Amino acid sequence: MAVHGISGWLLNFSSTYIRHVTCLSPIGFLQARNYAARKGTREKARKKKVKVVVQKLGFMAHKERKAVFSDKRNKAKQGNIILDDSKKPDPLDNVWIGQFHKWKIYSFEEAIQSHREIHHPTMYNLPNALLNAFIELDMQGSKKTKFVPAFTRIACVPHSFDHGQSRKILAFCKSPEVQQIARTAGAQYAGGKELIKQIQSGEFSLKEYDIILSEPSILPDLLLIRGLMRKNFPSTKLGTLSPDMNMLVTKFLTGIKYMAKPQNLLQSYGTIDVTFGTLDMDIKQLEENFIAIIKDVDAAKVRQSEPFITRIHILCPPTREKFKVNFEQYLPESSALKKEEEEEEDESEKPDVVIASH
Template identity: 50%
Template structure:
């Protein structure tokens, strides 16, 4: 009877009549990353103190963005039709080597600069992209042979190794300071002969097995066929290192694909044909470093002669070998013919 009465009273009870209010629990997950953000806020960020920055180095990144590109390209400019024009709006005039040399000789005439014996400088701009587009060539230093001797401002001593007396005489006649065979190796081992007295060491291949015994003493001066110090033609090898010019190709710090070579090939007082042959030897030696890829490696050659600020672009391509272009196969020719007919 009591149970029935309770069932009857249940519909009459409401939320207001109950002695307590019902508790409603809501379970909502926090947003993703909330805990991480709170933990990061707790971590104190330590600001590094920046020291004094010179005025010429402030806002360096902004200055680099506004800097003109070193890799020169004027292919989109018009060709000048007159002999007087605004240089920055037209293509740079390309001179032959003889024409550029004559222009410098005129400016160094006694009536103007009065420097008839000024140096002839060559600037070679390179595209340092390697075989893969994502790779770049490293800086390199080489010795370019000069057919005609120039004043380097230093006396070079060359040590030549060869077994045959005839080859030794040829090395001496070419200008080697000292030439010999196994007896020189023994003198170096005994300490009576110092390699520090010689800038370069050349050798004939037939004495290479005996030279291995002093390889640790010679270190970087050990003859190597790659740089021409180990060669069967001793006369040419000695002449190269006696009269040659050392040059270095250096990549730009910010424009990584741009490389520059600066060197001297002679003076204005030298014969024009001799200077041209020195230039040809230099440009061909640089071209040997070209990676196996399509496109240009030597982008521009300039001739300068201080104190004049004039620079003349030289047509260097006439001195380089012609690159062979792969001929299309027969299948490709048929496809091209069908496409043209369609």
Template identity: 35%
Template sequence: MLGLRSMLSRLTIRSQAFYQPVQCIHVSEVDLKARKGTREKREKLKKKNKTAKLTTITKVGFIPRNKLHLKKVDKHLTNDWKAEPTDDAFPGRYYRWPLFKVSDAIRFHKENLDPTMWNALDSPLNMSVEMDMMGDKPTRMISNFQKLVVIKHPFEHGQERTILVFAKEEENRSNAIRAGATTVGGPDLIKSALKGNIRFADYQFILAHPDIMPEMLALRGLLKKKFPSAKNETLGMNLYELVMKFMNGLFISGRRDEFQENFGIVNTSIGSLNMPTEQLIENFNAILTTVNGQRPNRPGKFITRVHLTTPLSNEKFKIDPADFPFADYVRPGQVPTLPQKKAKKGQEKPTFVRNYQLFRTPV
């Protein structure tokens, strides 16, 4: 009997453990009405926030110029589509720019700054060269460059030069000093430089004579790109001419435009207006020839426009491309021809001739 009672008690305990009471779900009209009110309130709040966003003014921070969506104008555009002027006086906005020879442009600037006019013949004559910086491929652009132009007729260009010269013989050192070098020395100067007594950053150019190059090898790690070499034209036998070249030479730099990669410009001075016209023309030709040396291996124009200006005048004279001092001169209207390609085996020889336009056509 006791065993039966304990069995029944265990069964009752298990029923309490396994069976949970059922909860009732209340679905009534009052609950639905309450939910309907919350939905309406939520929709009204959304509309209110939307109108508030439209009326509020959001502050915008500084936007760089390269990220502004401005209307871009191609700087290579020309006004060749305009009519040619038929008179000496004409509105410039309706006619194309006239082309001038270098000698005529210099003469006009001298007449404008004559003592009877502005009386400023000592002002510099500036030159701007516009270039197409596209390289061998349309996706490749010419990088910025800096060149030293050897001009035949030096002038006050305002560029300070500090030159360090190394030479073993006393005669070569005296020639460098006579030419105007800042510091000149021999093996003793090399030993002093190795001890750290000379700061190479204070010198723009470091020149040397070939007889001291074995001792100069110890400075290769310190000089790096400034180490004298024939490739950089900083190593030579005649130190007097070498120093004079770097003292009187003119530095020009070609820079690509910040917003148009295929447009580059060189701004420099070719002399002062009180110099003879022939000397100014020779300096002009030397600078333009150096710029044209950066021309890539592709057909088409490289130097697109050249202007001559002065600081005191607003006159800007566009130089005729036929007056450029290049050996590969092609007159306007003349079409050059390229040699025909060799035909492969089993193919007929091509009968066409490829034509292209060189940079010597009018711009």
């Protein structure tokens, strides 16, 4: 009796379940689905039917192919530019891998002596090799979306040397005496009002000259040809306007031209590679040239609160050896620090106030 009871219960349960799931029709049982199809199945099926056409590149030269691959590698290495090595551990031995440890900071004299040992006659045998300063810059502007653009300047160094740079100088002077001083100092051509008239008539071309200098007395007459000069128009901002023509010509004739270039992948990081002397020069002369270049670069900064120069290495080609130099001592004190020090001195000089208690 128990077996018949269980079988009856199962039959009754199955019949009620079928009534809910299926419905009767003259053809037979039809299954009624009460859920939607999975979303995106038709789109996936259409995408599978679409054939992917592989575009075949034509012939590419070896240099072009190499440039394409180098650009891809540079994009992958964008985040590997290290501006600060202060977080790296200190070396434990006297031999270490510079990539994974803090760089040793040399004094200027130690760096020069090290390069002189490398260029000894028993090694490279180049006692008059050129010394270069590789300067790393923080090109971030006043806003996060603005950066310092590439710029070119000429730094006046106190001790001249053969740096391999040649430039033609044109000087505008009012009196014949000053014109003779400019020619004696090294200017290729010097003239006054007659020269301005020749330029207006097209008899004299300004394209041959790299730098145009002037004294303030002839500046009103130069306004007539300002459109022809454009960016080379003499001004105090460019440093091409001064009453001392001898100093002005000597500065731009013996000065060192350098260019600050932001990196293609990281615009907030820029570099300058500039020559400041030769190995056979006196260390004091080299140091004075080095200080003059650092001060000239620091004068081009936009933000006064943040340091513009982040790191400096001294190199001496053809060797790849470079020495990190302590350059902060050569930087001029910022106006903000001076103001803070003056305010602290003023506060210390004020007399103490005594509050009477009743």
